[in-house]
Amino acid sequence: MLTDIQPGQDAPVTQGGFAVEVRGLTRRFGANTVLENLHLSIQPGEFVALLGRSGSGKSTLLRTLAGLDEAPAGVLSVPKARAVVFQEPRLLPWKRVWENVTLGLRMPDARRLAEDALGEVGLKHRLQAWPLTLSGGEAQRAALARALVRAPELLLLDEPFAALDALTRLKMQSLVGALWTAHQPAVLLVTHDVDEALILADRVLVLEHGRIALDIPVDLPRPRRHSTLGFSELRTQLLEALGVKEG
Structure with a gap:
């Protein structure tokens, strides 16, 4: 059962044992519906990556979970201890x-x-x-x-490596993986990079038309590489869900 919350108010940890639980979340900006009746659960210590085309609502969902945008009453529960890392360091x-x-x-x-x-x-x-x-x-x-x-019990990462060069990005991915292993927060990583999602996450979601269109577990041994058995098949599945077909 979800806890009723008012806009801008911190919610307690969910009663169902999830670090994050969202049901029926709808976000509209004027006539534009960005998130529609969205459902999402994240286990404590689970690393989830969120993919989607530009404008699909990824950052809107993350900002709502972070408490930076108002949420309608009674639709989500998140830990009080949470932190956000954005694309820009904001120092x-x-x-x-x-x-x-x-x-x-x-x-x-x-x-x-x-x-x-x-x-x-x-x-x-x-x-x-x-x-x-x-x-x-x-x-x-x-x-x-x-x-x-x-x-934090919930770490929210909003494309934190997008502005970095390729080599630095690889190092940062490795660092985030090591920090997650050491501290075990629940993580939601918003990214456009399919490979990054597969390297880091336990589960990858694809957001489309304001809803979770695809939710697949990444049951691959760590550390992961492109040559890891099963990596290529998952990559193809995710790319196709994003409307990309490799030749």
């Missing part, structure tokens, strides 16, 4: 890296927590750096540390 240039990591935290040991989180993402040596001196990959690592320091 404040007038605050040092560790201060960006601890933004909003009211704890006496906030700096130590920042040091620990930055150490996990390989940025402890940049603790006192200014954000404008960071590379793109380093800035996104700092954004991950900012999410990590909040010990």
Whole structure:
């Protein structure tokens, strides 16, 4: 049973044992229906990737789960402890890296927590750096540390690697996989990259016309590569669901 919530209010963890439970979510912007009667459940510790064509409502769903957009009453439950990493690092240039990591935290040991989180993402040596001196990959690592320091039960990733070069993107995928293994939050990754979804996720969803059109488990051994048995077949299935047919 879902808990009734009011727009903008944090919801408690679902009563059914899910980290996330959504039923009948509809989001409209004027005459445009972006999400229509959407249903979604995510288990605690499950890594879910969400694919969809541009404008399919992926970021709208993520922002609703994050509490950044209002949700109609009585349609979703999410953990109170959640964090978001966006495509842009969104670091404040007038605050040092560790201060960006601890933004909003009211704890006496906030700096130590920042040091620990930055150490996990390989940025402890940049603790006192200014954000404008960071590379793109380093800035996104700092954004991950900012999410990590909040010990989220739900980590929401909105195309966090889209602006990175190919090599840095591969390194960041590996880092996110390692952090998920170590901390085991539920994860929802919004991405346009089918390969990225298959490398990282336990389950891949395809969003189309405001609903989940495809929901497939990725039961492949980790670490995964393109040569992993079954990878190519799942890739083809997802591409076809997205309207792409390989020659």
